[in-house]
Amino acid sequence: MFFKSKFLLFLLLQCSMSSRAPPKALLQDMVVPPRQLFGPGPSNMADSIAETQSKNLLGHLHPEFVQIMGDVRLGLQYIFKTENKFTFAVSGTGHSGMECAMVNLLERGDRFLVVEIGLWGQRAADLANRMGIEVKKISAPHGKAAPVEDIRKAIAEYKPNLVFVCQGDSSTGVAQPLETIGDACREHNALFLVDTVASLGGTPFDADALKVDCVYSATQKVLNAPPGLAPISFSDRAIEKIRNRKQRVASFYFDALELGNYWGCDGELKRYHHTAPISTVYALRAALSAIAKEGIDESIQRHKDNAQVLYSSLKKHGLEPFVEDEKLRLPCLTTVKVPEGVDWKDVAGKMMTNGVEIAGGLGATVGKIWRIGTFGINSNKAKIENVVELLSKSIEETRK
Numbered sequence: 001m002f003f004k005s006k007f008l009l010f011l012l013l014q015c016s017m018s019s020r021a022p023p024k025a026l027l028q029d030m031v032v033p034p035r036q037l038f039g040p041g042p043s044n045m046a047d048s049i050a051e052t053q054s055k056n057l058l059g060h061l062h063p064e065f066v067q068i069m070g071d072v073r074l075g076l077q078y079i080f081k082t083e084n085k086f087t088f089a090v091s092g093t094g095h096s097g098m099e100c101a102m103v104n105l106l107e108r109g110d111r112f113l114v115v116e117i118g119l120w121g122q123r124a125a126d127l128a129n130r131m132g133i134e135v136k137k138i139s140a141p142h143g144k145a146a147p148v149e150d151i152r153k154a155i156a157e158y159k160p161n162l163v164f165v166c167q168g169d170s171s172t173g174v175a176q177p178l179e180t181i182g183d184a185c186r187e188h189n190a191l192f193l194v195d196t197v198a199s200l201g202g203t204p205f206d207a208d209a210l211k212v213d214c215v216y217s218a219t220q221k222v223l224n225a226p227p228g229l230a231p232i233s234f235s236d237r238a239i240e241k242i243r244n245r246k247q248r249v250a251s252f253y254f255d256a257l258e259l260g261n262y263w264g265c266d267g268e269l270k271r272y273h274h275t276a277p278i279s280t281v282y283a284l285r286a287a288l289s290a291i292a293k294e295g296i297d298e299s300i301q302r303h304k305d306n307a308q309v310l311y312s313s314l315k316k317h318g319l320e321p322f323v324e325d326e327k328l329r330l331p332c333l334t335t336v337k338v339p340e341g342v343d344w345k346d347v348a349g350k351m352m353t354n355g356v357e358i359a360g361g362l363g364a365t366v367g368k369i370w371r372i373g374t375f376g377i378n379s380n381k382a383k384i385e386n387v388v389e390l391l392s393k394s395i396e397e398t399r400k
C-alpha cells in the first residue's frame with residue numbers, strides 16, 4: 001500500500017514536471033535590430049570592442065587574465081589622470097561605482113554635502129538617506145551649475161566628511177566646474193567624490209590635479225563598451241579613511257580594500273573575492289586600448305570639436321540647446337529644448353523607426369528636453385549632422 005501510493009505520487013510529480021511547457025519566446029531567435037545609439041547611454045560598441053565578446057573565457061585567477069586586469073588598471077590610471085594605487089573596476093554598472101564609493105567613504109555619524117545640479121545629486125542624497133547619513137544639499141536650478149564659491153562656502157560652514165559632485169549631469173547636460181573644490185576639501189578635512197559616468201573622456205578631468213579623493217565612471221558612454229563595469233579610483237587619503245573606519249564596511253561585495261586586493265592594488269597576495277565578469281573586462285581592456293591609441297587629450301578635444309558641430313547643426317535647424325551658457329555644456333551629451341507645440345515622445349518614436357535613438361528628459365527635465373549623446377565613436381561630424389537632420393525632419397513630420 002505504502003509503495004503503491006509512493007509510486008502514484010512519483011507519477012503525479014513526473015506529470016506535473018513535464019506538463020510545464022518551455023516559454024515559446026525562448027524557442028525563437030533573439031531579435032537585436034541595428035540601432036544608432038545617440039541617447040544618454042549605452043552608446044554603440046566599437047568593432048574592436050565587440051570582437052572581444054566572442055573570445056573564449058579564461059579563469060579569473062589565470063595569469064593571462066591577471067595580466068589583462070593589470071593592463072586595465074594602467075589604462076584607468078591614464079584616463080582618470082591619477083597615480084592612485086587603488087584604481088580598478090567594480091563589477092556592476094555606474095550605480096555600483098556610486099554605491100562602492102559611498103559605503104566605503106561614509107559611516108554613521110558622518111556629514112555628507114551633496115552638490116545637486118540634476119538627478120545624480122538627488123540619487124547620491126537618496127542613497128545616503130538609506131544609509132542613515134546626515135545630508136546637506138546645495139542645489140542649482142536645472143540647466144545651470146552650482147557656483148564654486150557657494151560650494152567652497154558650504155564646505156567651510158558645514159564641515160562635511162564627504163563632498164559629492166557629479167561632473168556631467170546626464171539629466172540636464174550641465175558640466176559642473178570642479179576647480180578649487182578639492183582645495184577647500186583638503187583645507188576642511190573633507191574627502192572629495194566625483195561622478196564622471198557621463199563625462200569621462202568627453203570633457204577635461206584630472207583626478208590628481210583636482211585633488212579628487214574618489215572618482216567613478218562607467219563603461220557604456222565615451223568608452224563604447226557594454227555596460228557592466230564601473231571604473232573607480234581612491235586616493236591614499238581615501239584609503240586611509242577606509243582603513244581607520246570605526247565600523248566595518250557593511251557591504252562585502254563593495255568593500256574597496258577587498259576589491260583592491262582582488263585587482264592587485266595592494267601588493268599583497270591576491271585573494272578570491274568574486275568572479276570578475278571576464279568578457280566585460282576584455283571589452284574594457286579594448287576600450288582603454290582604443291583611447292590610449294587616440295590619446296586621452298585628443299579624445300576630449302574631438303568631443304569638444306564635434307559638440308560645436310552639433311550646436312551649429314541645431315542652430316541651422318532652428319533648435320536651441322537647453323544649457324544657455326556654452327561653457328557649462330557637457331560636450332558629449334547635449335540637451336535640446338523641445339519647441340512649443342511639439343510632442344517630444346512622438347519625435348523620439350519617429351527617430352527610432354528610422355533606427356536612431358535619442359532620449360527625452362530625465363527627472364525634472366522630462367517633457368522639456370531631448371538628450372543627444374555623442375559618446376566615443378558617435379562623436380563624429382557626419383553622424384552628428386545626420387542625427388540633427390533626422391531630428392528636424394521628425395519634428396516637422398510629427399507637428400500637429
Ligand code: PMP
Pocket residue numbers: 040041093094095096120166168169170195196197198218227
Ligand atoms: N551617473 C550618471 C551621471 C549617469 O549618467 C548614470 C547613467 N545614466 C549613472 C550615474 C548610473 O549609471 P548606470 O545606469 O550605468 O548604473
